[in-house]
Amino acid sequence: MQRQNKKLTRRQFVTGSVGAMGLLAILSSPFIAVLNRARAATGTAPITEGKKPTRAWCMVIDLKKCEGCVTIGVPPQCTQACIAGHFVPQGQQWIQVYEVESPGGGTFFMPTPCYQCDNAPCVNVCPVAATYHNKEGIVLIDHRRCIGCRLCMAACPYQRRFFNWGTPKLPPEAAFAEYSPFYPVPAVKGTVIKCMFCAHMLEAGKLPLCVTGCPMKALYMGDLNEDIASNGAEVVKLSKFLDENDAFRYKEGLGTQPRVWYLPGHGQAFGRKPDDHREFKTPTWTWGDSGFNHHPGIWPWGEDF
Amino acid sequence: MAAMMRRPEPDRTNVALLRPLLHTGQGFYFFAVALLIPAAWFVYAWYLQLIRGLGLTSMRTPVGAPWGAYIANFVFFVGLAHGGIAIAAAIRLLNLTKYTPVARIGEVLTIISLMMAGVSITIDMGRPDRIFNIIIYWPQRVGTSSLSWDVTVIIIYFTLSTLYLWLTMRKDLVLCAKRFPKLSWFYKILLIGYKPDEEHKIERMAWWLSIAIVFLIVMLSGGVVPWIFGLLPSQPGWFSALAGPYFLTAAIGSAIAAVIVVSGVLRKLFNWQEYIKPEIFKGLGTFLGIITLFYIYLILAEQLTMRYAAPLSEFLISEKLFQGEFAPIFWPMLLLGFFTPAIILVSQAIHPQWFGVTRTILASGAIVVAFWVKRFLIVVPSLLRPLLPFPEGSYSPSWVEWSIVAGIIASAILLYTLFLKVFPIVELGEE
Numbered sequence: 001m002q003r004q005n006k007k008l009t010r011r012q013f014v015t016g017s018v019g020a021m022g023l024l025a026i027l028s029s030p031f032i033a034v035l036n037r038a039r040a041a042t043g044t045a046p047i048t049e050g051k052k053p054t055r056a057w058c059m060v061i062d063l064k065k066c067e068g069c070v071t072i073g074v075p076p077q078c079t080q081a082c083i084a085g086h087f088v089p090q091g092q093q094w095i096q097v098y099e100v101e102s103p104g105g106g107t108f109f110m111p112t113p114c115y116q117c118d119n120a121p122c123v124n125v126c127p128v129a130a131t132y133h134n135k136e137g138i139v140l141i142d143h144r145r146c147i148g149c150r151l152c153m154a155a156c157p158y159q160r161r162f163f164n165w166g167t168p169k170l171p172p173e174a175a176f177a178e179y180s181p182f183y184p185v186p187a188v189k190g191t192v193i194k195c196m197f198c199a200h201m202l203e204a205g206k207l208p209l210c211v212t213g214c215p216m217k218a219l220y221m222g223d224l225n226e227d228i229a230s231n232g233a234e235v236v237k238l239s240k241f242l243d244e245n246d247a248f249r250y251k252e253g254l255g256t257q258p259r260v261w262y263l264p265g266h267g268q269a270f271g272r273k274p275d276d277h278r279e280f281k282t283p284t285w286t287w288g289d290s291g292f293n294h295h296p297g298i299w300p301w302g303e304d305f
Numbered sequence: 306m307a308a309m310m311r312r313p314e315p316d317r318t319n320v321a322l323l324r325p326l327l328h329t330g331q332g333f334y335f336f337a338v339a340l341l342i343p344a345a346w347f348v349y350a351w352y353l354q355l356i357r358g359l360g361l362t363s364m365r366t367p368v369g370a371p372w373g374a375y376i377a378n379f380v381f382f383v384g385l386a387h388g389g390i391a392i393a394a395a396i397r398l399l400n401l402t403k404y405t406p407v408a409r410i411g412e413v414l415t416i417i418s419l420m421m422a423g424v425s426i427t428i429d430m431g432r433p434d435r436i437f438n439i440i441i442y443w444p445q446r447v448g449t450s451s452l453s454w455d456v457t458v459i460i461i462y463f464t465l466s467t468l469y470l471w472l473t474m475r476k477d478l479v480l481c482a483k484r485f486p487k488l489s490w491f492y493k494i495l496l497i498g499y500k501p502d503e504e505h506k507i508e509r510m511a512w513w514l515s516i517a518i519v520f521l522i523v524m525l526s527g528g529v530v531p532w533i534f535g536l537l538p539s540q541p542g543w544f545s546a547l548a549g550p551y552f553l554t555a556a557i558g559s560a561i562a563a564v565i566v567v568s569g570v571l572r573k574l575f576n577w578q579e580y581i582k583p584e585i586f587k588g589l590g591t592f593l594g595i596i597t598l599f600y601i602y603l604i605l606a607e608q609l610t611m612r613y614a615a616p617l618s619e620f621l622i623s624e625k626l627f628q629g630e631f632a633p634i635f636w637p638m639l640l641l642g643f644f645t646p647a648i649i650l651v652s653q654a655i656h657p658q659w660f661g662v663t664r665t666i667l668a669s670g671a672i673v674v675a676f677w678v679k680r681f682l683i684v685v686p687s688l689l690r691p692l693l694p695f696p697e698g699s700y701s702p703s704w705v706e707w708s709i710v711a712g713i714i715a716s717a718i719l720l721y722t723l724f725l726k727v728f729p730i731v732e733l734g735e736e
Contacts, residue, residue, distance in 0.1 A: 029444075096693075098693055098694045098695060099694075100694050101694075110694075112693060121537070121538075121539060124449045124450070125449070125450050125451060125452065125537075126446065126450060127439050127442070127443075127446050127450040127452035127453045127456070128435075128438040128439060128441075128442045128446065129442050129445050129446055130438075145435070145438060145442075146431070146432065146435075147430050147431070147432050147433075147435045147436060147438050147439065148359075148430050148431015148432045148435075149426075149429070149430055149431075149452060150371045150372060150429075150431070151450075151451070151452050151533070153366060153371040154371060154372060154537055154539070154540060154688065155537050155539055156539060156692075157538065157539035157692055158692060158693065159366075159367050159691070159692040159693050161366075162366060162367065163359075163366050163371060163431065164358070164431070165358055165359050165360035165362075165364070165365070166357055166358030166359070166360035167358060189358050189431070190358060190359065190430075190431025190432040191431055191432060192431075254538060254539075
């Protein structure tokens with residue numbers, strides 16, 4: 001046959017090309033790892049160096065103490081502190097306080113930050129590794145990498161992720177902030193954003209803004225490795241604190257392993273009975289007007305450009 | 306008898322089948338302009354959305370839906386992409402030569418639908434400028450990200466189906482190059498490496514490609530696309546092992562319905578009654594009727610699971626469809642879009658004298674529309690349910706979203722029309 005006279009038979013061609021591709025894959029894999037490391041390095045703030053023990057940040061929220069700031073007649077101060085400290089775009093409450101109904105007709109207040117799950121569904125589904133765990137267990141987002149597919153928002157069972165549907169209107173000083181995943185300011189259009197446990201404050205050895213902002217001292221920041229937690233006023237032994245107060249995690253059954261514990265109960269410290277009609281205020285923004293451009297006109301420059 | 310069964314003379318056949326290439330009438334220009342208007346409007350709406358952000362859509366969070374019409378459109382077009390190649394592969398693997406005339410009609414539908422699916426998903430992204438991040442970080446994320454799986458399989462599927470179309474069309478391109486000297490340079494580029502005796506080899510390559518494509522159909526529409534939804538326990542109504550078979554059935558159903566509609570329109574337009582025979586519509590119609598009945602059964606199975614003794618969250622999603630805000634589109638979809646057409650198609654199979662080509666095409670058209678609505682009803686209601694104790698959102702697409710969806714559909718038809726003008730859509734005879 002004519003084909004056999006040629007130098008390259010089909011079998012040789014197939015084995016040769018498969019072998020070459022395999023070789024190429026093997027040879028290029030270290031290169032990809034190097035590439036990824038380089039990218040990760042640009043995408044994160046300086047990693048804690050030296051002999052400091054690695055932290056494992058967690059939060060404890062004492063529901064007995066939280067009263068939604070109705071007693072002092074202001075919006076929840078944790079949310080307000082968060083908004084002010086991170087130039088949070090209008091409409092997003094990275095830590096949000098919900099009024100949950102109790103069986104007896106009363107209500108209790110439940111602050112909900114991002115739960116920083118150890119087994120985070122958002123991290124699992126991200127197609128570009130824009131959302132990731134740092135060494136201290138915080139789920140961060142690199143807004144320079146996020147493609148805005150919003151699969152993580154569909155995957156998050158706690159609905160604690162927000163999307164920048166447009167360029168947010170922020171006060172001018174936000175433009176001076178130096179962006180890092182630890183401090184995602186200013187917010188980037190078309191990307192997903194959320195609470196990051198105030199990683200920039202923790203890095204500087206301070207408590208998160210919501211913890212210091214809480215007038216009731218209901219929020220505790222803890223370190224699972226060192227087994228302590230603090231609300232700014234007292235320091236407790238974390239494991240004992242959780243045990244003695246029957247701590248639970250929200251939607252534990254989903255297996256997401258959240259890093260936020262709640263201490264159950266309400267009214268022990270500050271009650272809210274069915275006949276309590278004090279107003280629960282929503283947070284306010286000093287910037288952003290109506291947030292993003294919600295009203296499309298026909299013209300690209302819009303009515304307000 | 307034998308004389309009657311013989312195919313018409315090759316040359317007359319070819320002239321008839323090359324009619325769209327040979328004659329370009331006024332109607333074509335009217336049609337093209339009619340499609341160019343929504344397509345241009347779509348480009349404009351997308352431009353608006355790019356500079357002002359996805360805020361122009363009515364998707365909202367945390368109260369509202371983070372995904373909407375674009376994702377429904379994506380799932381719809383991925384589904385549509387299955388019929389064509391599925392039919393072509395089935396014809397080749399099972400030797401169903403009767404259906405050969407519609408094979409390429411379906412293949413082209415596949416390729417154009419896949420392109421439109423890609424466009425839909427790109428438009429849905431907040432940062433389409435970073436789309437290649439998916440490729441850059443693919444090695445790192447393909448382990449766990451269902452979206453990475455999707456991109457992988459869609460790219461392979463697109464490559465293989467384009468290859469399949471190209472290989473099976475080469476024989477006809479030779480004839481075209483001979484007939485149209487003005488365009489022969491173009492056909493010759495596509496005929497790169499052509500040898501007169503390549504047909505046997507091409508047949509074998511196409512046969513193996515068919516096998517690969519059949520596997521990919523299951524992996525794409527019955528696999529990675531439903532797994533975007535079905536693997537998320539956070540969303541009641543999505544989280545289900547049924548998702549795979551459910552989406553696969555929908556994909557094959559919508560795709561075959563679309564092939565029937567497209568073949569019917571082309572047959573009428575170019576007077577191809579003697580080439581695309583009624584038997585083809587009868588066979589495909591019967592199959593579509595059965596598939597649609599099976600899909601109704603899957604809807605029943607799903608809804609029963611969601612209602613009988615399921616967690617409240619599942620029940621509330623089902624209730625949105627049965628009595629809630631989506632009932633006005635759910636019931637018409639089920640009764641007019643699935644049930645009635647399925648009954649028409651199946652009864653045609655039982656009573657041959659009731660068969661009508663036009664009736665089959667109309668029933669298929671209704672099914673295509675119903676499958677778009679169904680995709681919307683899969684994506685949106687689950688997302689509207691609040692996961693934390695806050696008020697329930699609502700979603701209905703904004704004018705930007707409608708413009709873009711309509712524009713994508715118009716662009717798909719436009720691309721198809723352009724293909725018709727350059728390539729023979731039905732396999733030509735020998736010359």
